[in-house]
Amino acid sequence: MAYAAVSAVLFGSALARAVPSQDHINDVRRLSAILDYVAGDYGAAVVDGAVVDAAEYAEQTAFLDDAASLADSLPPPLGLSENRIPPSLRELRTLVDEKADATLVGTRCRAVRAEILSTYGVVIAPTEALNLGNAGT
Numbered sequence: 001m002a003y004a005a006v007s008a009v010l011f012g013s014a015l016a017r018a019v020p021s022q023d024h025i026n027d028v029r030r031l032s033a034i035l036d037y038v039a040g041d042y043g044a045a046v047v048d049g050a051v052v053d054a055a056e057y058a059e060q061t062a063f064l065d066d067a068a069s070l071a072d073s074l075p076p077p078l079g080l081s082e083n084r085i086p087p088s089l090r091e092l093r094t095l096v097d098e099k100a101d102a103t104l105v106g107t108r109c110r111a112v113r114a115e116i117l118s119t120y121g122v123v124i125a126p127t128e129a130l131n132l133g134n135a136g137t
Helices: 002-018 022-044 054-073 085-097 102-120
Strands: none
Touching (some): 022 054, 022 085, 022 102, 054 085, 085 102
16 A cells, blocks of 8 residues: 555656656747757857857846757656756757857757657647638638
8 A cells, every 4th residue: 555655656756757848848938949049040150260240149048048048947758867968969069169150050949849849749840731711710
């Protein structure tokens, strides 16, 4: 009896840790949006390895700082013992700190975004084609 109670408590706490809450799902969505934004706007801040718009560059690095904080707050995904997303974001931040080519940063942003969404099972876009017959409703 005591074994069953301890197992239930341990299993319950592990499950609670492994299944993201709605807040964590919202954080994953925010991370996704941040990475989309950086992928699209970084090229306006850095050209040929040089900062051409200091304010835009500062904004990109601030967004990546926010992304890192969000990622650090996420629990490990189901089936994993640790959250592997922060290292991916640190690699991305290193590219930005080194003022890497915008195409490379954009590609890496999209790859990290896909990794995060896949890892946490969060879907951003519709999973099936839109029905144009419903467009008027």
